[in-house]
Amino acid sequence: MAGWCMLLLTLGVVCASVSASPPPIIATDDEGNLYINTSGSQARVLLDGRDILQEIASLKEKLEMLVGTTALTMTTTIPQYVYTGNVGCDLSVLPRNTTSIDGDVSLYSCSGLVTANLSVFENVATITGNLLIRDNEDLASISGLANLRHIGTHLQIQTHPELESLTGLEGLTVINGNLKIQYNSELENLDALSGLTAVTGSILICRNEDLDVNAITTQFSPLSSSTCVNNQQCYC
Numbered sequence: 001m002a003g004w005c006m007l008l009l010t011l012g013v014v015c016a017s018v019s020a021s022p023p024p025i026i027a028t029d030d031e032g033n034l035y036i037n038t039s040g041s042q043a044r045v046l047l048d049g050r051d052i053l054q055e056i057a058s059l060k061e062k063l064e065m066l067v068g069t070t071a072l073t074m075t076t077t078i079p080q081y082v083y084t085g086n087v088g089c090d091l092s093v094l095p096r097n098t099t100s101i102d103g104d105v106s107l108y109s110c111s112g113l114v115t116a117n118l119s120v121f122e123n124v125a126t127i128t129g130n131l132l133i134r135d136n137e138d139l140a141s142i143s144g145l146a147n148l149r150h151i152g153t154h155l156q157i158q159t160h161p162e163l164e165s166l167t168g169l170e171g172l173t174v175i176n177g178n179l180k181i182q183y184n185s186e187l188e189n190l191d192a193l194s195g196l197t198a199v200t201g202s203i204l205i206c207r208n209e210d211l212d213v214n215a216i217t218t219q220f221s222p223l224s225s226s227t228c229v230n231n232q233q234c235y236c
């Protein structure tokens with residue numbers, strides 16, 4: 001009986017040493033890379049008790065399922081709604097799913113217009129005509145325009161005592177008309193327009209007292225054959 005047990009034990013030891021996994025390590029190599037190796041393919045790596053390799057594997061599996069089942073439907077169900085007509089102060093005419101406006105947007109002295117009202121433009125990428133925003137005394141931000149990529153003709157932003165930046169216009173690269181920015185006394189910079197590569201018409205940036213004229217001249221002169229920047233008057 002004892003001999004049989006011994007035999008099993010010996011075999012067991014032999015087997016174990018043949019299939020022995022490398023010892024667990026935490027090590028660095030010459031390049032400073034950090035290795036954490038467990039001692040077997042089934043061993044787990046726990047961080048604060050969470051089985052992180054298992055969680056990554058499970059996430060990966062779910063992601064692959066998602067890509068497989070919904071990628072196609074996602075691209076086909078994004079609503080594309082073209083609103084045809086000009087848009088004025090009555091923003092309620094614009095459906096939330098509007099991605100393109102075939103017309104002008106003119107927001108002149110719109111009663112009570114504040115940052116939140118512009119969220120109706122949240123999906124609008126294209127305005128085929130002008131975008132004119134003017135004389136809105138409480139408007140502090142135009143961030144609702146953040147999806148805008150194309151304006152068909154002119155862009156004008158004028159007379160806003162509360163507007164500090166043009167955050168929201170970062171997606172614009174070309175203006176196929178004139179760019180006019182004037183009488184926005186609190187406007188601190190035009191960083192939001194740093195993606196602009198061309199303005200086919202003229203550029204007039206004047207009487208925005210907080211803007212640094214030299215910086216603006218440097219930023220905009222290369223974009224148009226006619227750039228006028230001034231804080232004293234609106235002509236050059």
Ligand SMILES: *[C@@H]1O[C@H](CO)[C@@H](O)[C@H](O)[C@H]1NC(C)=O
Nearest residue numbers: 022025027028035036037038
């Ligand atoms: C850690 O495990 C990987 C994968 O099995 C292996 O390629 C690598 O050589 C191991 N690193 C060390 C330092 O043992």
Ligand SMILES: *[C@@H]1O[C@H](CO)[C@@H](O)[C@H](O)[C@H]1NC(C)=O
Nearest residue numbers: 078079080081095096097098
């Ligand atoms: C967009 O909204 C309008 C008005 O609510 C609706 O008639 C139209 O079917 C919608 N279009 C899409 C593509 O969701």
Ligand SMILES: *[C@@H]1O[C@H](CO)[C@@H](O)[C@H](O)[C@H]1NC(C)=O
Nearest residue numbers: 089091110111112113114117
């Ligand atoms: C802006 O929103 C406020 C609050 O909902 C509303 O009273 C005001 O009439 C809106 N103004 C415009 C121009 O849409």
